[in-house]
Amino acid sequence: KAEVDTSALQNEAIQLSSASGHADVVKLLLKNPRVDPSEKHNFAIRRASMKGYVEVVKILLDDERVDPSVLNNNAILLASRYGHAEVVKILLTDSRVDPSADNNEAMLWAVENDHSGVLKVLLGDSRVDPSEQNNYAIRRASELGYVECVKMLLQNSRVDPSCRSNNAIKHASENGHVEIVKILLNDPRVDPSACTNYAIRHASENGHVKVVKILLQDSRVDPSVRDNYALRHASKNGHADVVKILLEDSRVD
Incomplete structure (x- = not known):
């Protein structure tokens, strides 16, 4: 009897289920020891973070093979860029994640896209510097008319x-x-x-x-x-x- 290879195509099954937000499927796949959720530079958690799939991110973080800080903290950067405040909160519970990576790019993306909820979470972390790049954040938020972001930044x-x-x-x-x-x-x-x-x-x-x-x-x-x-x-x-x-x-x- 042929056996299904759940790790086929560089663990594509868990990557696709994570990228599509199917938390139950991700759980099932992770029960199989052949499945590696860290394949392709931790694609699964990076894509789940980008899409805002909270439950999937939680499940993946419970697996010790998953590293949410890979590719210069790409997961939190993407979650910030696309406005997923809850995912940002969850990622920050992992000590490997650095929200100030790449010259505070996560914070700058949050401001650029008017994600005040994400900005609030990031500013709660002392590693994040809102004055990065000659106070680019307040300058850009003011230029674009982002009232809540401006108010928040001025409190720092x-x-x-x-x-x-x-x-x-x-x-x-x-x-x-x-x-x-x-x-x-x-x-x-x-x-x-x-x-x-x-x-x-x-x-x-x-x-x-x-x-x-x-x-x-x-x-x-x-x-x-x-x-x-x-x-x-x-x-x-x-x-x-x-x-x-x-x-x-x-x-x-």
């Missing part, structure tokens, strides 16, 4: 929202992210007049009337700089509401 003392010549408020203003601008202005380190009043010049140029109103409430902001750049470019682009507000300021000529 290592984060400096004024980094790179106040890049965060400059690009939040330029892109019309009203709530982000408000939040950043509450931080005394942030200077909305940085780089020759870049914030109001480009908020005006792009027609972000609410941002312009908020910025004008700050005494450091001068809407007349660069030969009234704000007014000229708001006019050029047909932003009548912005033009009206700017003309109400006595400094604008």
